[in-house]
Amino acid sequence: MSDCITHSAPEPIFAEPWHAQVFAVTVALNEAGRFDWSDWAERFSITLKRNGLKKELDGGDDYFHAWLETLEALLAEQGKAPTDDVQDIRNAWEEAYLTTPHGHPVHLR
Amino acid sequence: MPHDDHDHPHALLPPEPALRVKALETILTRKGLIDPAALDEIIDTYQNKIGPQNGAHVVAKAWSDPDFKAALLEDATSVVADLGYYGRQGEHMVVVENTPEQHNMVVCTLCSCYPWPLLGIPPGWYKSDAYRARAVREPRKVLAEFGVTLPEDTSVRVWDSTAEIRYLVLPMRPEGSEGLSEEELAALVIRDSMIGTGLPKVPS
Structure with missing residues (x-):
């Protein structure tokens, strides 16, 4: 113990x-x-x-x-977060991470 | 995709579920359905303010004050609310007392209902299929795996929590704890003793 x-x-x-x-x-x-x-x-x-x-x-x-x-x-x-919207915003976040230089804050464009 | 850890050309991509949660947050925030500051406050509360120390306070008080204990067993929800511990999800709390005749143990067979205001977020094992399935079927065996062996003539009662009713076990006050202050008593009350899968520490 x-x-x-x-x-x-x-x-x-x-x-x-x-x-x-x-x-x-x-x-x-x-x-x-x-x-x-x-x-x-x-x-x-x-x-x-x-x-x-x-x-x-x-x-x-x-x-x-x-x-x-x-x-x-x-x-x-x-209807608060339709599946297609979630997918679109998820992709936008992925894009934001992949295009933001390392060490910088990541924002949606 | 493999990632070269010492050379990120771009920000590290969070795992898939994290991206999906971020998407939900963005959508709900834009619609004014949630406030990001409120999310931070909720996380801070559950990470730093609510935890087994709350339940231990209640148990130690019950061990020290017979009137408090009687009231607690009668109507736990309002008694613990007076101490500032109330169910933000509107649940009722029921305290079940261990005696030499009966040991109590808590499970949620459906999901993971748990007395959040008193114990915080449940540990992983409480949420596991193994515990949820076996606690009811073979409680003594499960208890033994937690290192708890009860006298033969002590019965085990398993309480199945729901979204509306959350149980807290009031363990038996350990021997040798006479004369201890409420604060010293609270230090003996480990989380598992309030779920029924453990016993309080014995004072050294």
């Missing part, structure tokens, strides 16, 4: 920055009343169940992939 206080758990809260971002976007939308949390949990559990059929989920990266998938589907369905 280690002596370190377990309060400062060794594993980071969010392993990847995008895990934190997708979590925050979801919580912000819920707090703004864009959807009920129980509705979210129901959709999310369906995604987890579906993805868990293909392989056993370890609760790490695959968990947040399922989270993102659920959020994308919900926002597309609500």
Whole structure:
């Protein structure tokens, strides 16, 4: 047993920055009343169940992939972020990264 | 595409899901549906302000103050809200007490519902298929893997969380903790002891 206080758990809260971002976007939308949390949990559990059929989920990266998938589907369905728009903006971000010199802040053009 | 790490001609491309999240953020921000500053605040809150120390505070207070404990077991949601810990997703919190007769353990078989205001974001194993599937089916075996062996005559009750109801285990106060201050007691309350997959530390 280690002596370190377990309060400062060794594993980071969010392993990847995008895990934190997708979590925050979801919580912000819920707090703004864009959807009920129980509705979210129901959709999310369906995604987890579906993805868990293909392989056993370890609760790490695959968990947040399922989270993102659920959020994308919900926002597309609500018309807030249609799939085509998401793809276009995603491509624009990719382009921005690939054309911004290393070390400079990346902005959408 | 392989990347030459010591010679980036351009900014390092984030992984695919990160690009997709950025796209969502951009679209929602442009529509005024989210505020980037609010996102930073949410991340800061969950990374730095909300965590098992909140739950440990509640447990230590319950160990120290019988009236508080009685109120907590009666209506945890309002009692912890008075301490500033409230469910931002509108959930109810229920505290289940461990006794020599019954050990409690918490799972969310559907997804990963968890008492965020008291414990923060759940650890990876809580979200894993393995834990979610096995906690209900073979709790004693799972407990043993966490290093928890209970007396034969202690029953194990597993509580399945939902979006509406999140459970926190009130562990038994460890022997040898008489005379400790609330703060010293809180230091004994490890996260897993409030999920039921661990026991509080024993004072040295």
